Amino acid sequence: MKRLTDYIEEQSFGLCSALAQRWGFSKRSVRLSFVYASFFTFGSPIVLYFAGVFWMNIRRAMREQRSTVWDL
Template sequence: MKRLTDFIEKQSFGVCDAIGKRVGFSSGSVRLSFMYASFFTFGSPIVLYFALAFWMNVRRALRQQRRTVWDL
């Protein structure tokens, strides 16, 4: 079960894991919160999830492109 969860988390942008690390909760509880919120609000947290995934990928790309003065 743990390997399946890790695979899904890696394939789904790692948003729940990043939120869990920042807040101090487990990624499983963050995932459950997203699912419950999606059921109760008819899917609106999914938009938030994809916005966070987009932002995380932009930040990751900016970090990789940034060069130092010593890199010529």
């Protein structure tokens, strides 16, 4: 059975999962670091989180729109 945090992450943005996969950390540790950093810096990592989500969605959209030589 999936944990609630995994379900929310997959259904919302997936940034923590993507960062964890890219950096080789567990998803849980990346999520916890965002939460702890938000508490200690009064929420500024939330702005970075949304900027990362925006960038990730732009890259995904660019990949889907890009046509290849074989698409005619």
